[in-house]
Every structure is written in structure tokens, then in C-alpha cells.
Amino acid sequence: MASSTTSLPNRSFLSRVSTALYKRPWLLTLLLFLLPLGYMVVVYLGSLAALMVNSFYQLVDFSGKIVREFSLKNYAALLQPANLSIILRTVSMAAAVTVMCALLAFPLAYYMARYASPRAKGWLYLAVLLPLWSSYIVRVYAWKLILAREGVVAWLANQIGVQWLLDGVLAAPVIGGPSLSVSALGMFIAFTYVWLPYMVLPIQAALEKVPRSYLEASSDLGAQPGETFRNVILPLSFPGVVAGSIFTFSLTLGDFIVPQVLGNSAFFIGQAVLAYQGTAGNLPLAAAMTVVPMVIMVIYLLVARKFGAFEAL
């Protein structure tokens, strides 16, 4: 193309657009962000706002109509023992699942980051991510079968002669139930399984960022492997654990499938929301219930930021 700087009119349209954008970097930024920003404002923040507004409305019991007036009655209802126990149950489960995921994920992530050959690491990545390729509802139902009274776990316990142990655990209050497939323990197992990949990857990323020379320096200064782990590896990878816990904690907090499939009549927050807006038709109370995990997560994220979790993502 024969064009020169003096013959501006000859330049192509695209070239003129490029120049215009080059001279005004803010315009490029605006164009790039227009679509995602518009989506975030309208769809994401818009629905959140609608939710918040709804949570302050009120359902009139006898007419079944929603009164669009500001009231805190829904939030007061959350403080009733029934709702409080739902919240407490859900938060406890989320915390327990998070701790278990961290305990399981750390050794695996550590092996992947430190010892695995590039080839082995590729296979391990695949193994960690493979479950995410299938629908998680399908996998939860698979756990229903595994944990059922006639399932493989019960069968195995019987075969190796620890039926008494399984029965003992199921007889325990809170975590037990008629079978693993209808118990808090069963939910705990399934939750841990479905969210584990979200814990492995951030921890692995955090561990990869710890240079080998730090570990060498520690052992050079007299620290045995256990001391190096406590003093160097763990503190430096802890932000990764916190980052992973954001996923496992929040995903458990909002889930209603696992409690539905593997739980008993004791509700979780997600189920309560579903029941309030569906069966009960009390949309405002459901909205208020939804605000609970959001508030918990905001607090959680503020604490996580203190631990440097966001630098580890």
C-alpha cells in the first residue's frame, strides 16, 4: 500500500481508527470494558439490588400478598431459632468441608508442586480436573449410590468386618442417620469430593511460587524438613489455602443439591431459600435468607484479604 504521513485521506479506515485509539488510550479502555461493565451493572448488580430491595418487603400472611413497604421483619425472622439453626448448620458444614478439603488437598498439591515430573504433573492435573467435566448433580447422585445402605461402602465395611464401626458412626447424633446416604456425614463426604479441585489448584499455585532456594536456605541454617515445612513452606503457601477455602466455603454455603440428595429433613440455607420462595411463596423472606451467606462471605473475604489470599490467586 502506498501511503505516506502527508497523504492522510488515502489511509484506510482501520488505520485511522487505530491512530485515533492510539492517541486516546482512555477510549480503548472504555471500549474494552463497555460490554463486561454493562453486563455487570445491569445483570449482576441489578439482580443483587432487586434481591436486597425484596428482602425488605413483607408477605402478608392472610392475604398471601407482598406489601412493598420497608420493614425489617424478615431479618427479625432470621433470628428465630429455626432459621438460626439452619444458618449454624450450614456454616458448620462449610467450615468442616473447608478444613477437610485443605487437609486432603495440601499433600497432593505439595507433591504436584515439588516432586512430580512434568509428565506426572500433567496426569495429576487431569485427575484433579477430570471430575469437573461431568455434571456435578450426576456425581452427587453417584455418591447417593455409593453411600446407600446397599452401596459399596456398606458392603466393604461388612466384608472387612468393620460394620460395627459404620453402625456406631451412623448412630451418633448430628452427623449420623439411617444410612450414610441420608446423613450429615454423607453430605460432608460428597461436599468434600465435589469441591476438592477448587482447593488443590490454588494451593499448588502458591507452592510453585516458593523458590527451591528458600527451602535450601532453611535446611542450610540447620532446619530439619519438618521445621522447614512449619517455618517456611506453610506460611508462604497459606495464602493459597485461604484462597482455596474461599471457594470451598462459599460453594458449600450456597449449595442446595447435596443436602437435597443426601440430607435429611434438617435444612441448609440453600434449601431454605428454595422452600421459602417456592412452596411458601414468601419471596421477601427467601431474599433475606440469601443475604445471610452474602454477609458471611463478605466477612470471610475481608479476613482472607488479611491473610494475603488475593495475592495467591
Added chain:
Amino acid sequence: MSTPTYQFAVVFEQVTRAFGEVKAVDAVDLKIRDGEFFTMLGPSGSGKTTCLRMIAGFDRPTAGKVFLHGADVTALPPYERDVNTVFQDYALFPHMTVGDNIAYGLKIRKVGKADRLRRADEMLELVRLPGYGARKPSQLSGGQRQRVALARALINQPRVLLLDEPLGALDLKLRQQMQVELKGLQQRLGITFVFVTHDQEEALSMSDRIAVFNQGKIEQIGTPAEIYERPQTAFVAGFVGTSNMIDGALARQLTGIERSYALRPEKIHLCLPDAPPQPGSVALDGSVVDVDYLGLFTRYLVKLDSGDEMTVVQQNLQKSATEVAAHAGERVRLQWLKENMLELKG
């Protein structure tokens, strides 16, 4: 094979370290004396850092033995060896303060907190960073991190300090200053320093003795003067300082036998083409191909009539009548004393 004694801080006996097919260190014998400043010099990939890592215990020899002060440590992990290391990237723990970094070795040894703080402050004093204890490593400059790494490695009072290219990341002025400080520190503390570098000038200026590494083997061990004045191999002559190689037909013409010699550029006199030959000197004619003015001195590339090329260095003193400020293309005569031709092995 002689039994190692305590006279030596570090002894290698036929140490080999192979990574797969590649022998990073190939059957090396080495004796580092107690209390000396010993430098392992060589290009990257020559095996010097691997040797250092085998002294520290980060790498194990595939064959051979390593002794520290007479004790066989070949199978000992790093935390059971009485040596400490200053790492090339300093390896300061980013989640600890400078003071905690320095006191780390003491914490591991279960020294009380008050004692730790006091001694960390002493070490900061020693490396001239008093009052920096509460900062984080990220708040320090490269030179300051270097000093903290040094303080951390010295606080356990090791008998041998290993330094892995510790000055590589510093700029020239700071590097020169640290060279002087390190040398002074080593003399004051009286402990053995094993220093790894690829910088021959650094090696010459600091060391009591130097081992020149090439392709996993030691080419020569000696004092800086020995290494520079009497290089035994073509590699040493070329790597430590620069040398003109005289071999083949030219060697026969000058000495009567076909051997290899090294000739330092500064030992050659650049004369006018009609300069009278000096007694005991060799004189060869040629023409100047290239002239590099380098401030302190000028470097000439001269093509001899025999076809060989010679690098000649002349200090930029006030030029006397016999010397020439030669320009490219001019005819010159090179003269040098026969004894300055250094005979090389092989």
C-alpha cells in the same frame, strides 16, 4: 589416596556428579585449606556451583567422597553440616523481618528470644545495617539484601562460608565495594570462604587461591598470581585475562619446537617498523587491523605477516619517541621477551 586431615576445611576425593548422561562434575580432587579465601572460577556450566552445592549438601555426589574438617559428610543432609551459604538470589524469607531472617539459624537451634534479638543486632552491626531489623526484605535494596544474606549465614558461626556468585546482581561500584568488605570480613573472622564466581577479576582480587573449572574438571589451582602469570592450559590462559595463543608454525619459527604458548597482550611492545631488536626479545612485523581506545589503555589488533593475529595492549601513558600511536593499516613491529611466552600443557 592420602587420609584427609584437619588442615583442610573441605576435601573432595574423586567427586563426580552426573545429571543423567551429563557429568556436571567429573572426578574432581580438591583440598581447601582451613581459613583461606578459596574461589571456584569458571564459565557457567563448568561445575563450580555444583561443587559448592555438594559442600553444602544440596546435591549428593554420584561417586566420590566429601570431607569437612576431616569428617566424611558425603551422606549428611545440609542441616547436619557445619557450613552456611549465601545464595545467588539471597533466598531471604519474604514473610519474615530482616531480624527474623538473620536470627533464623538461632531459632532453629532453640536459642532464647532475647539472645536471638541481641545477636541479630550484632550481626546487623557487623554488616553495617544497624537498625534495619524490623524491615521486610522487600523494603531493602539489592546491596542491603546481600548484607542481610551474609549476616544470616554468619550468625551460626560456621567454620566454612559458601558464597554462590553473591555479587552477581549488584552494579559495578557496589560490587567492588562489597569485594573489599567481604575480603576484610573473611580476614577478621578467620573462617574459610568458598566463593563461586565467573568473574575473573573478582577472583583475582579477593582470593588466596583459585580453582579454575572447565567442563566439570579443575584445570588449575593456584594463587591469583600463579594463575595469571603461569596459566598451565590454553583454557586458563584464555579465561583468566586474555592471551595470544602461539602454536603451530609460528611457535616453531620462534622456539624451534611446535608447542603451545600463551602471551599476555600487555607483555608485547608495539614499535615502529624500523625499531632495532632488543636483546632476548622476539621481533615480528605486521600491520594494525583494529584500534580500540579504552581510556586506561588502548587495544590493538595486529595481523602479522605470517597471517597470525595478535592482540596488543598499550597503556595510555605519555607516549615516548619509540612508541607509536598506531592507526589502522599502519605497519608496526611487535617485540616481546622470550621468557614471557608461557608454555602450556598439551
